[in-house]
Amino acid sequence: MKAAYIEQTGDPENIKYGDRPDPSIQEHDVLIEVAAVAVNPIDTxxxxxxxxxxxxxxxxxxxxxxxxVKDVGNQVTKYHVGDRAWGSNQGLFGKQGSFAELISVHEDWMYPIPEEASFEQAAAGALVSITAALGLTTHSHLAEGETLFINGGSGGVGSIVVQMAKAMGAHVITTAGSDVKADYCRSIGADLVLNYRDPEMDRQLQSHLDQNGKINFWWETLRSPDIARTIPFMEKRGRIVVMAGREAELLFPLGPFYVNDLKLIGFAMFNASATEQQEVACKINDFFKAGQLTIPIGKNLSLKDAALAHQLQEKKTLEGEADFHGKIILTP
Structure with a gap:
């Protein structure tokens, strides 16, 4: 089979494309003929x-x-040859990744693709949708009628959170850095979009909250969160979720935090068990079936262009430079 691979860690140029041995499958594994893969920051x-x-x-x-599905192990019960499937969590903890024509996946870490979703949509949404669904349900239990705020509603995770939260009956506030991205956020359901470059943003947010009630759920995507700024906007017993900022050190006033019964929740998708991810994958498939979830795809490249894809993802993630909006997809 053909695959993208590295022989040592380093720059994107370390990625090679060529022949690799076909993967073998164990009794609970499924052999997948790959139709599409997505590029994520963690891959880089x-x-x-x-x-x-x-x-x-x-x-x-x-x-x-x-x-x-091209083949199944002799103990596999959930899948049959010819089934369409999607998943994430490959390339971690000693496992080979997905940038190949064929991959071996344990049946507990893959999910059926509903008829309403294409291969490209299923691949593009895998990691970001599982992340969004875990944060909204498993960790924070978003309820109908609550108000949710998320920084960066046009981003990879942000755009999914906006769509899922609206489907769950929330009032959604988000931010964007341009008129084009603001229009996109409105098109996927955001009730209020604020320009984070506007020095009056906090005042505009407060004016909206004065009329509509405070925020129950703040989803923070910034690499350097400012929790002190967040606290005054929060309703009592509100939840603040952080999913970025590995090097960040938070400093915020403890008094206003605990006397309002607030919760600060950090989580990483890869800590979720196979059972937890199966549960949210069912919810994600329901969103696809109902037409409530569309994953933005900005680039569709060939698998042999994996090195270029990593370059583009790094510039987008680390430098904020991109001439496209949405996920990068690779197809064999």
Missing amino acids: YIRAGNIAMDLPLPYTPGCDFAGT
Whole structure:
């Protein structure tokens, strides 16, 4: 089979494309013929060696995939040859990744693709949708009628949170950095979009809350969160979720935090068990079926362009530079 792989961590140029052995499957594994994979920031961190992880060199990067079942292990009960399936969590903890024509996946870490979703949509939404659904349900239990605020509603996770929260009956406030991105946020359901570059943003937010009630759920995506700024906007017993900022050190007034019964919740998708991810994957499929979830795709490249895809993702993630909006998809 053909695959993208590295023989040592480092720059995107370390990614090679060529022949690799076909994967074998164990009794609970499924052999997937890959139709599409997505590029995520964590893929670039692992490839660069910025996240300490034992890698099986040569190593194939990639967490997300969508494809067709080609073979199954003799104990597999959930899938049959010809089924369409999607998933994430590949390329981690000693496993080879998804940037290949064929991959071996344990049946507990994959999910059926509903008829309403394409391979590209399923792959593009894998990691970001599981992250969004875990934060909204497993960790924070968003309820109908609550008000949710998320920084960056046009981003990879942000755009999914906006759509899911609206589908769950929330009033959604978000931010964007341009008129084009603001229009996109409104098109996917945001009730209020504020320009985070506007020095009057906090005043505009407060004016809206004065008329509509405070925020129950603040989803923070910034790499350097400002919790002190957040607290005054929060309703009693509100939840603040953080999912970014590995190097950030928070400083905020403890009194206003605890006397309002607030909760600060940090989580990483990869800590969720197979059972927890199966549960939210069912919810994600329901959103697809109901037409309530569309994943923005900005680039569709060939698998042989994996090095270029990593370059583009790094510039977008680390430097904020991109001439496209949405996920990068690779197809064999």
